[in-house]
Amino acid sequence: MDFIEYLPPLLRGAGLTLVICIAAGVLGSLIGVVLGTAKASPNWIARFVASIYINFIRGVPILIILLFTYFALPLLLPALTFSRGFTAVVGLSVYAGAYMAEIVRGGIQAVPKGQSEAAEALGMHYFARLRFVIFPQAMKIAVPPGIGFLIALVKASSLVSVIGFVDLTRAGRIVTTLNQEPLLTFLIVGALYFVISYPISLLGTWYERKLA
């Protein structure tokens, strides 16, 4: 049996998984920074809005988020008809944003209150305090759990196959229907997931060593 033949579709799936994970990782982190900051802010409206988003998204299975975005959103508003790849990125970003927000909030709240007060006493306004005093310290605290979440995100991304996006998982299933070799195929799929996620954990180890 000629395996070389089946490798390209698997690699293509891996490439797409990598792309949607990078996109969702970046967008999710941005959403997380904005909402996490809002959740830790002194403004109750900002806290309220952020809480609703975070609690709602965390309470809904990611499968439902993906299915809803792909099948239900266009019924509500035809303009929100997205391609499979775009839906995958939107769904994963929305999901990642909620978890990243909690991680960022935790980082901000772990910075001692005196830091913010010292900046306040110097006459720095809220956003200057955040940018120059709170964020640099909060991000150090948030990076390790953030990295942990990104690894989980790579694995959760396998669920995008539910909307028919040919990511690594779906590519694996397609290949097995053709070659009838699930053992070898899924071993390769697993190995490719590892190849994607392991550098992220290396990044985390490197970061923690740099801080020490």
Add this chain to the structure above:
Amino acid sequence: MIITVEGLHKSFGKLEVLKGIDCEVSVGEVLCVIGPSGSGKSTFLRCLNFLESFTEGQVTIGGHNLTGPKTNLNAVRRDVGMVFQGFNVFPHMKVIDNIMLAPMKVGKVSRTEARTRGMALLEKVGLTNKADVYPSTLSGGQMQRVAIARALAMEPTVMLFDEPTSALDPETVGDVLDVMKTLAEEGMTMVVVTHEMGFAREVADRVLFMDAGVIVEEGTPAQIFESPQHVRTQTFLSKLL
């Protein structure tokens, strides 16, 4: 008068911590605030730059009413330096950057100008050789002197100190007190909450004794320390000896 406090009340929930404080500070005056733990000294000090909001009363500082409708709090705070018991230096910045931050980001001073000012202040607090290290390598006394330099970098007209030496090892207390003494001699207006009675006696123009959220007694150091009029003051001072 550079500071005027009238009928200041402050409650945390049901707990009334300040029960009507009236007090004035004139330009160049050094006012020391003493009193037992929990009497509201820190709260009082923090009301002076509105780090703590208050329930009732008026605080006017440098002509600005803190609760006035047109008051820009951040602008007022730029003229009021504050030094905390726990230093609160920024651990992610080198010493010099700690000092340069507010002048550059708030005062819109150029980097070169901020650095020159910062180095001069480090010299003043005796830490020129520590400009480019991170605070974690400093002793408590050194950190507190960095915090003082950082507050001075905004060229404030008033300095507030909340037990600046209480968290320090005895060996390093003296260096911090010396810096504060120099500031006082240069004519800085200072409000100092302290347990250092020696400092209060030597440097203060006036001492204010607080207990249970009120000013029980105030007077010159000689009046307060040699002949306190109130029983509560006498009791407090006798416990210190």
